Amino acid sequence: MRLQGSCYMGWLCGSEMKGVKYILLIAGLLFIASKLRAQENLMYKGQLSVYTHYNGSNQYPLWNGGRYLPQVNFEIPLKEGRIIDFEASANIYGNIGARDLNSFSSNGNLKPYRLWTRYSTSQLEVRAGLQKINFGSATLLRPLMWFDQMDPRDPLQLTDGVWGILGRYYTLDNMTFWLWALYGNVNPKGWETVRTNGRIPEVGGRFQLPAGSGEAALSYHYRVADSRGLAEAALRHEQVPEHRVGFDARFDRVLGYWVEASWKTMGMDMGILTNQLILNLGVDYTFALGNGLTMVYEQLMATFGEKSFTFAETIAFSLLNVSYPVGLFDNIGYILYYDWRNNAAYNFVNWQKQFNRLTIHLMGYVNPKSYRIPTVTTSDVLFAGAGLQIMLVFNH
Numbered sequence: 001m002r003l004q005g006s007c008y009m010g011w012l013c014g015s016e017m018k019g020v021k022y023i024l025l026i027a028g029l030l031f032i033a034s035k036l037r038a039q040e041n042l043m044y045k046g047q048l049s050v051y052t053h054y055n056g057s058n059q060y061p062l063w064n065g066g067r068y069l070p071q072v073n074f075e076i077p078l079k080e081g082r083i084i085d086f087e088a089s090a091n092i093y094g095n096i097g098a099r100d101l102n103s104f105s106s107n108g109n110l111k112p113y114r115l116w117t118r119y120s121t122s123q124l125e126v127r128a129g130l131q132k133i134n135f136g137s138a139t140l141l142r143p144l145m146w147f148d149q150m151d152p153r154d155p156l157q158l159t160d161g162v163w164g165i166l167g168r169y170y171t172l173d174n175m176t177f178w179l180w181a182l183y184g185n186v187n188p189k190g191w192e193t194v195r196t197n198g199r200i201p202e203v204g205g206r207f208q209l210p211a212g213s214g215e216a217a218l219s220y221h222y223r224v225a226d227s228r229g230l231a232e233a234a235l236r237h238e239q240v241p242e243h244r245v246g247f248d249a250r251f252d253r254v255l256g257y258w259v260e261a262s263w264k265t266m267g268m269d270m271g272i273l274t275n276q277l278i279l280n281l282g283v284d285y286t287f288a289l290g291n292g293l294t295m296v297y298e299q300l301m302a303t304f305g306e307k308s309f310t311f312a313e314t315i316a317f318s319l320l321n322v323s324y325p326v327g328l329f330d331n332i333g334y335i336l337y338y339d340w341r342n343n344a345a346y347n348f349v350n351w352q353k354q355f356n357r358l359t360i361h362l363m364g365y366v367n368p369k370s371y372r373i374p375t376v377t378t379s380d381v382l383f384a385g386a387g388l389q390i391m392l393v394f395n396h
Contacts, residue, residue, distance in 0.1 A: 041075040049156060049393045057369060057385030060097030060105055067093035067156075069113060082121050089113040091158075114161055123170045130161045133180065135206060135219065137250040137258035140319040140335070141300045141375065143278035144246045144262055145190040146221055147182075149375060152321065153335055153348045155361045155391060162189065164202070178206035178219075186226070191262070191302075191375060193273055197226040197239055204244075214251035214258075220244065227270065234271075241267030255285040263308075271306060272313055278302040282319075296321040302374060315374060316340040329354045337373060344368040361391040 046069060053063040071089035078084065094108030116129030136144035140152055148159040164182035171177075182202040186195050196202065204221030225240040243265055250258040264276040282298035298319040305312030320336040330353055337346035346367045353360040364387070371384040 041077070043073045044071070045073075045396060046070045047156070047393065047395050049391060051389055051391040053382065053387060053389040055382060055385055055387030057387075058097070058382060060099050060103070062099075063095060063097040063382065065093060065095035067091070071114070080121075082119070084117065084119050086117045088115050123172075124168070126165065126167045128165045130163050131166065132159060132161050133164070133166055134159075135178075135208075135217070135248075136246070136260050137248045138260040138280040138282055138298060138300075139284075139296055140282075140298050140321060140337070141280065141317055141373075143191075143260050143280050143300075143302075144219065144248060145375065146219075146244065146246070146262070147189050149190060151375075153350070155350065155352070155359070155363075155393065174210045174215075176206075176208040178208070180204055182223075191264075191276070191278065192225075194225045194227045194240070194270075195229060197224045200224040200239070206246075211249060212251060213253050214249060216249035217247070219246035219248075221246075225266070232271070235273070237268060240270065243267070255283055257281075257283045265308060269306070272304050274306050275308045275310075276302070276304050277309060291325045291327070294323045314341070317373075339368075339372060342368070342370075342372055344370075344372065346373065357395050359393040359395075361389075361393070363389045363391070 048066070048068050050066040051064070053065075055061055055063075069089055069091060071087065073085065073087050075083060075085040089112075090110065091113040092110050094106065096104060096106040098104035112130055114130055114132070116127050116131045118125055118127040120126075133147040134145070134150065136142050138144070147162050150157055150159045162182050162185045164180055164185070166178070166180045169177045180203070184198050185202070186198040188195060200223075202221065202223035204219065206217055206219040208215060208217035221244040223242050223244075225242050226238055227240050228236045228238060230236055244262060245264075246260075246262045248258065248260040250256065258281070260280045260282075262276075262278045266274045268274075278300070279302075280298055280300045282296065284294065284296040287293045287295070296319075300317045300319060301314065302316075303309075303311045303314045316339075318336075318338040318340070320334075322334045323331060324333075325331050330351070333350045333352070335346075335348040335350075338344070339346070346365075348365045349363065351362045353362075365383055366386045367384055369385050371381060
């Protein structure tokens with residue numbers, strides 16, 4: 001038997017005690033709200049999911065786990081259509097993998113998932129706290145995945161949030177202005193390869209406007225990276241300025257088509273990590289076959305180098321997403337990632353059965369044993385090779 005970490009399932013150790021504090025905060029919000037007269041503005045809901053996963057290529061072929069996401073929302077209406085609302089939720093999960101009765105591994109966590117307060121009017125919203133920030137036109141591998149790590153193959157669409165303040169202003173002619181400031185988010189996010197200096201705020205913004213049959217947007221983000229964790233001594237610096245510029249546009253004429261791009265440059269010589277350019281071109285269309293066959297195709301290129309736009313190191317992926325509703329409550333989906341640099345295909349199939357509050361997912365995949373998708377997360381190593389997974393999701 002092997003347990004990861006120094007405490008059982010890592011639930012109450014060291015920094016994980018913060019998770020307990022946030023759960024207590026959620027309980028506190030419930031208690032305070034119960035004392036208020038406007039109890040009709042309080043809402044509690046949750047999502048429980050359990051799964052069984054088999055992959056003979058893994059060190060522990062059989063994995064079982066569960067996750068619960070409790071969520072509390074509370075709203076305070078103000079005069080003239082203004083609203084103050086709150087959201088608090090937690091991510092509570094545990095997993096156990098086994099090779100036989102005498103060899104198994106377990107892990108788990110209890111941590112905040114969302115914790116924010118928001119002030120909003122008909123044209124303005126300001127949200128502060130732990131929140132999800134995402135934008136862009138692409139759907140599979142997204143160049144503008146700056147602050148999240150959502151995977152289209154994940155039925156739960158989970159992603160950690162970021163701590164910060166986000167403001168959005170909507171004009172009467174459908175333009176949108178975004179401004180944000182983040183603080184304390186040290187772990188790499190999205191396409192980031194080095195950590196963030198947690199003592200220096202990150203700032204940025206976005207301008208989005210109508211364009212013909214669709215819309216277009218420009219985005220910018222500034223942060224100070226901390227590269228002291230890199231293996232190469234010459235690239236270790238406590239403060240490395242980083243600038244990111246993004247552009248995306250989407251249009252709908254007969255079919256949908258889009259472009260999304262992100263360019264990053266570091267303010268110091270970081271070798272091949274100094275500059276990064278990511279480009280995604282995509283198209284989607286629903287064919288009048290049966291109940292409607294929807295296909296999404298994207299082509300992605302990412303390049304890295306010491307100098308801008310030199311294409312020193314390049315990766316290219318072709319991406320396909322096919323979805324077909326078998327009936328009112330059943331859907332079959334297929335996702336293909338093809339890595340041209342390594343001549344490797346990643347295949348994923350999901351059959352989804354929807355009941356009133358319960359959803360059943362039967363998933364299968366055939367992937368290379370060396371997992372090289374660029375936005376890989378720690379849990380993705382379980383999906384190297386071929387395997388099956390059954391997941392039950394209950395929403396209340």
